[in-house]
Amino acid sequence: MTKINKAAVVGGGVIGGGWAARLVLAGVDVAVADPDPDAKRKLDAIMANAERAMARLWPGQTLGNIGSLTYEDSIGAAVAGADLVQESAPERLDLKKRIHQEIGEAASDDVVIGSSTSGLLPSEIQADMPHADRMMVAHPYNPVYLLPVVEIVGGAKTSSAAIAKAMDLYTSIGMKPVHLQKEIDAFVGDRLLEAMWRESLWLIKDGIATAETIDDVVRYGLGLRYAQMGQFMTYRLGGGEAGVRHFLEQFGPSLQWPWTKLMDVPEWNDELIDMIATQSDDQAKGKSIAELEEIRDNNLVDILKALKANDWGAGALIQNPAEESVKSGNNNLPDGNVLETWSGLVDQSWTDYNGHMTEFRYLEVFSMATDRLLVWIGGGPAYVETGASWYTIETHIKHLDEVAAGKPMRVETQLVQHDDKRVHLFHHLYGVEKGNLLATGEHMLMHVDMAAGRSSVMPDAMKSVLDVIAERQADMPKPDAAGAAIGIRQK
Numbered sequence: 001m002t003k004i005n006k007a008a009v010v011g012g013g014v015i016g017g018g019w020a021a022r023l024v025l026a027g028v029d030v031a032v033a034d035p036d037p038d039a040k041r042k043l044d045a046i047m048a049n050a051e052r053a054m055a056r057l058w059p060g061q062t063l064g065n066i067g068s069l070t071y072e073d074s075i076g077a078a079v080a081g082a083d084l085v086q087e088s089a090p091e092r093l094d095l096k097k098r099i100h101q102e103i104g105e106a107a108s109d110d111v112v113i114g115s116s117t118s119g120l121l122p123s124e125i126q127a128d129m130p131h132a133d134r135m136m137v138a139h140p141y142n143p144v145y146l147l148p149v150v151e152i153v154g155g156a157k158t159s160s161a162a163i164a165k166a167m168d169l170y171t172s173i174g175m176k177p178v179h180l181q182k183e184i185d186a187f188v189g190d191r192l193l194e195a196m197w198r199e200s201l202w203l204i205k206d207g208i209a210t211a212e213t214i215d216d217v218v219r220y221g222l223g224l225r226y227a228q229m230g231q232f233m234t235y236r237l238g239g240g241e242a243g244v245r246h247f248l249e250q251f252g253p254s255l256q257w258p259w260t261k262l263m264d265v266p267e268w269n270d271e272l273i274d275m276i277a278t279q280s281d282d283q284a285k286g287k288s289i290a291e292l293e294e295i296r297d298n299n300l301v302d303i304l305k306a307l308k309a310n311d312w313g314a315g316a317l318i319q320n321p322a323e324e325s326v327k328s329g330n331n332n333l334p335d336g337n338v339l340e341t342w343s344g345l346v347d348q349s350w351t352d353y354n355g356h357m358t359e360f361r362y363l364e365v366f367s368m369a370t371d372r373l374l375v376w377i378g379g380g381p382a383y384v385e386t387g388a389s390w391y392t393i394e395t396h397i398k399h400l401d402e403v404a405a406g407k408p409m410r411v412e413t414q415l416v417q418h419d420d421k422r423v424h425l426f427h428h429l430y431g432v433e434k435g436n437l438l439a440t441g442e443h444m445l446m447h448v449d450m451a452a453g454r455s456s457v458m459p460d461a462m463k464s465v466l467d468v469i470a471e472r473q474a475d476m477p478k479p480d481a482a483g484a485a486i487g488i489r490q491k
């Protein structure tokens, strides 16, 4: 897969900011061009939202190789040397055409230029610009840093090579590019949304339902289905055992009934706007946009996690930053005898009713620390694919001090002993602010041949890395608690 080395984001508002956040968190260096003097403040707020969402998605993990974010005074400076240019300026054809002219003049020959437009045609935007063959619509959904789909729509001048490259580039940042075969106003997603929006407006105008009732029908019913099955798979299941043909035959005739007013739009006047805006204000119950964004993002993250657990839909695309950094990073043993195997924050979801980190999260932290050490000795995910692995066969955790949500922590790991099949590890978990020892974790690991289902001798190369660690740590005193048994001490 082609990697994006540098991206330019032209227009850094709601959508451009979301693109910048997704790209930076995927390890891409981003240059932003936006004439608004307030652009940096607004984009920083979107970045903070995205980082908060990632921390919730991968609690306790560092975000890995994140890219840089710079601001340029001109479109030309931002676009120079970029593999991907994403335009997200206001939805006006004249403005977009001017901006794409400037982008085309500064862009390199094999660039991909995507416009986030919600409905303008690529053939119109690209009509007069240089590098028109590289330009297409790449329409995302808000918030771009969490929702993966992007509709790719070429115009009359777009080359198929540019489309192919775009499919590759957007995939590389964890997205789901979908290519529309022909250009059409509003593409697919906004056409579907528009149909529902028209119906909703009629339902309010005709006094049949309020904004809240309509949203409840979506939130408590059909929306839950859409997030994981979509339109056609949902209806397939609606046919039950009788099958999809039965479903289509049964409900086809109702399309002739006067259920829908799809092509008819209610008169857009102050009265209707007031009615909808008032109902929407009532629904928000005084919550600010920032508060609602946080609620939306928390829910989206948890839905994505649920889908990931089922390896399904948008959840199947989520990239774990720790695994990505193992895949792309330098996984050699660091220098020195002090091995820092993990650092991170206490996630809000890790706390118990006392507001302190709850007991089983200590094991999660220690197991992430052990995973890091295994990567250094050559026993990471790639090694597991060869059919061998390390299994933990015994654990002893001592809880020594409390730690609250949001506090930074770090783990240092000592190799107590090893032979050609086993590793005896001792982790110290420290609070970073006070340097206090929060817990210790002692673990015995066994090298296993997974196909045979029994212990096996580790490869020489792996053993020699363990020998190096043992040699470097030879002067470290054995931890007092190592090998201690649990029990009530007699006085």
Ligand SMILES: NC(=O)c1ccc[n+]([C@@H]2O[C@H](COP(=O)([O-])OP(=O)(O)OC[C@H]3O[C@@H](n4cnc5c(N)ncnc54)[C@H](O)[C@@H]3O)[C@@H](O)[C@H]2O)c1
Pocket: 010, 011, 012, 013, 014, 015, 016, 033, 034, 035, 036, 039, 087, 088, 089, 090, 091, 099, 116, 117, 118, 119, 139, 140, 141, 142
């Ligand atoms: N908001 C959404 O839900 C959504 C969803 C998908 C696509 N889009 C599309 O994304 C695009 C941007 O929408 P938005 O909601 O982010 O709008 P926005 O108003 O939040 O952001 C537009 C940004 O463009 C900047 N800008 C204005 N003139 C510029 C110029 N000459 N050069 C560079 N930047 C300039 C503005 O300062 C602003 O920061 C539109 O085409 C819109 O249709 C929006």
